[in-house]
Amino acid sequence: MTETRIVLVADDSFVRGGIGAILGSEPTFRIVGEAGTLREACALGARLAPSMFVIDIGSLKDNVVETVKELSASGRSGPIPVVLLLGADTAQLDLDVLRLGGCAIIRRRTAAAELVAAVRMVAAGYLPIERALAERLALTLPQLGAHAQASAQLTKREREVFLLIARGMSNAEIAAALTVASSTVKSHVQDIFRKLGLRDRVQAVIYAYESTMALSGSVG
Numbered sequence: 702m703t704e705t706r707i708v709l710v711a712d713d714s715f716v717r718g719g720i721g722a723i724l725g726s727e728p729t730f731r732i733v734g735e736a737g738t739l740r741e742a743c744a745l746g747a748r749l750a751p752s753m754f755v756i757d758i759g760s761l762k763d764n765v766v767e768t769v770k771e772l773s774a775s776g777r778s779g780p781i782p783v784v785l786l787l788g789a790d791t792a793q794l795d796l797d798v799l800r801l802g803g804c805a806i807i808r809r810r811t812a813a814a815e816l817v818a819a820v821r822m823v824a825a826g827y828l829p830i831e832r833a834l835a836e837r838l839a840l841t842l843p844q845l846g847a848h849a850q851a852s853a854q855l856t857k858r859e860r861e862v863f864l865l866i867a868r869g870m871s872n873a874e875i876a877a878a879l880t881v882a883s884s885t886v887k888s889h890v891q892d893i894f895r896k897l898g899l900r901d902r903v904q905a906v907i908y909a910y911e912s913t914m915a916l917s918g919s920v921g
Contacts, residue, residue: 705824708734708749710742710772711757720755723813724820739768746775753823755784759809766797769804784823799903805829830869830903854896862889866902867909 707730709717717735724730733749736742742754754772758765769783783804798804805828807819822829855863858879865875872890876883899905 703729703824705730705753705820706733706749706751707731707820708736708742708745708751708754709756710736710739710754712737713757716757720757720816723816724755727817727820729824730817730820739771743771743775746772753783753820755820757809766801769798769801773801773804784820799830799907806831828901828903830906855893859889859893859896862886863893863905863909866890866893866905869906 707724709720709724709732711717711720714735714737717737721732721735725732733751734745736745742756745751746754756768756772758768772783784807798806805819805823807816807829808831811819819829861879862875865878870878872883872886876886879886894900894905897905897908899908
């Protein structure tokens, strides 16, 4: 079983201890280091080559986006997945961080089991996105007429599926909502991603959000 090597980053040792206690109880997780500053975290990244950083962004004074960039670049030739524990709802910050890729955003108020599950997903190569975040980023998307170019590429059914993806729904939930088979939804999702040049659901949420913002700007 592959071991997930984790560096915890928070300026408060009590916070680090709490997160460490949660993650350290998992047999496949190993806390290899703790840091209270970005500089310390980067040094640990270069020395320990962790699988990921779990960081309490709310406690750090550094610029969040730059923090993610520097941590992701430390210690490896490729990006290191980063789980961000945010204390506030900051839609634009969420979008800026998601746009970087290789990052997952988890609220600080998340339950212990949900945090463990999210770290497992990131370790497995997936980037989970909370439904609340997906819905907030897509709040201004009542229908996918948001971007003329996108609308022209997608069929009516694909636009319906894309809207539900942007709201954080799984394939099974979309199938139930549209009363179609899950295999049909999967096929639609693949076609949507291909037509719009998207890699995953995170990119779909960002695309939907930014398309809507572009339309709002042109209308205003």
